[in-house]
Amino acid sequence: MTATREAPAPTVDPLNPKILRWPDIGLTLILDFISEAEEAAMIEAFYARDPLTNTSDQRNGRRRISQHYGYHFDYTTFGASETHFTPVPSYIEAILPRLPVHDCLPDQFTVQYYPPGSGIPPHVDTHSLFAEPLYSLSFGSAVPMQFRPVGPNDARKMRLPKRSLQTAQAQEEEEEEEKAHNSRERTAITTTTTTATTTITTITTATTAPAQKRDSDDDDKGEEQQAAWDLLLPPRSLLLMTGASRYGYTHAIRPRKTDVAADGTTVVPRRDRYSVTMRKVRRGAEVGCACAYPGVCDARIRAEREAAEREEKELAESK
Numbered sequence: 001m002t003a004t005r006e007a008p009a010p011t012v013d014p015l016n017p018k019i020l021r022w023p024d025i026g027l028t029l030i031l032d033f034i035s036e037a038e039e040a041a042m043i044e045a046f047y048a049r050d051p052l053t054n055t056s057d058q059r060n061g062r063r064r065i066s067q068h069y070g071y072h073f074d075y076t077t078f079g080a081s082e083t084h085f086t087p088v089p090s091y092i093e094a095i096l097p098r099l100p101v102h103d104c105l106p107d108q109f110t111v112q113y114y115p116p117g118s119g120i121p122p123h124v125d126t127h128s129l130f131a132e133p134l135y136s137l138s139f140g141s142a143v144p145m146q147f148r149p150v151g152p153n154d155a156r157k158m159r160l161p162k163r164s165l166q167t168a169q170a171q172e173e174e175e176e177e178e179k180a181h182n183s184r185e186r187t188a189i190t191t192t193t194t195t196a197t198t199t200i201t202t203i204t205t206a207t208t209a210p211a212q213k214r215d216s217d218d219d220d221k222g223e224e225q226q227a228a229w230d231l232l233l234p235p236r237s238l239l240l241m242t243g244a245s246r247y248g249y250t251h252a253i254r255p256r257k258t259d260v261a262a263d264g265t266t267v268v269p270r271r272d273r274y275s276v277t278m279r280k281v282r283r284g285a286e287v288g289c290a291c292a293y294p295g296v297c298d299a300r301i302r303a304e305r306e307a308a309e310r311e312e313k314e315l316a317e318s319k
C-alpha cells in the first residue's frame with residue numbers, strides 16, 4: 001500500500017480558528033460546523049429512512065448507502081429534473097443559511113453512510129453538471145479523505161472510447177475483492193453513476209493478472225499517487241471544495257477498516273461515518289464548464305468528441 005502524505009499545513013482564519021483554508025487550491029474545512037445535537041438528529045433521521053434491518057449484513061458487506069434529496073439528475077435531458085424532486089429534510093434546510101457561499105446554495109443532497117471498510121473511489125465530481133462549490137458535511141466519526149492532483153494519466157483514461165458504466169458501490173466491491181485476492185493494481189478511469197441522481201467521474205482501480213508485465217499505467221499511477229495526501233475530516237466538520245480542489249483534484253475515501261493516525265504508528269479503527277454531499281445542479285444554458293483542467297473536464301471531452309464526429313462525417317460526405 002502506498003504511504004500517503006498528510007495534508008499540507010492550512011492557513012488558519014485569524015478571526016476564527018475553526019476555519020482552515022488551503023487557499024491555493026480553494027479548499028476550506030470548517031470545524032464544529034454543526035452541534036452534537038444536530039449530528040445526533042441527522043443520524044437518527046438517516047436510520048428513520050433506512051432502518052438497515054439487516055445491519056450485520058450491511059456491516060459485513062461494508063457497503064456505502066446513499067439517500068438522495070432535492071432535484072434529481074435526469075439522464076434523458078442531461079440536466080436537473082424539474083419533476084423528480086425529493087423534499088429536502090428540515091435538518092438539511094436548517095444548515096443552508098449557514099453555508100459560506102450564499103449566492104450559490106445547493107439544491108441537491110446526498111446523505112451517505114459509510115460502515116467501516118467502505119469508501120468512495122477517487123473521482124472528480126462532474127464539472128459541467130454541478131456549480132463550482134461542492135460541500136461535504138461529515139458526521140458520526142472522522143475519516144481521512146484522499147486528495148490527488150489530476151495527471152496526464154487521468155486525462156488519457158477519460159478519453160478511452162469504451163467507458164464502463166457501473167455503480168461506485170460495485171467498484172468498491174471490486175476493489176475489495178481485488179485486495180482480497182492480493183493482486184497488483186493498475187488504474188483505469190470510468191464514468192460512473194453513483195445512482196440515477198448524480199454523476200461522478202471515477203478513477204478506479206482495476207486488477208491486472210499477477211503475472212502481467214508492469215505497464216505504463218502502473219508507472220503513471222505511482223507518479224500521480226505520490227502527490228496524494230490525506231485530510232482528516234472530523235465529525236461535524238464542513239468541507240468546501242472550489243477552484244483546483246473541485247476541478248483539478250480527485251477525492252476519495254479508501255475502503256479500509258483502519259487508518260494510521262498522524263503519528264504514523266497508531267492504528268485507528270474506523271467507525272460508522274456519515275456525510276451529506278451538497279451541490280447545486282446547473283440548468284439549461286448553465287450546463288458546461290470553463291475550468292483550467294480541460295484534461296478531466298467532461299464538457300471539454302464532450303466538445304472534443306463532437307468535433308471529431310463532425311470531422312469524420314464531413315470527411316465521409318466529401319468522399
Ligand SMILES: O=C(O)CCC(=O)C(=O)O
Nearest residue numbers: 112120125136200275277
Ligand atoms: O462522503 C464524502 O465526504 C464525499 C462524498 C463524495 O465525494 C461524493 O458524493 O461525490
Ligand SMILES: [Fe+2]
Nearest residue numbers: 123125200251
Ligand atoms: Fe465527490
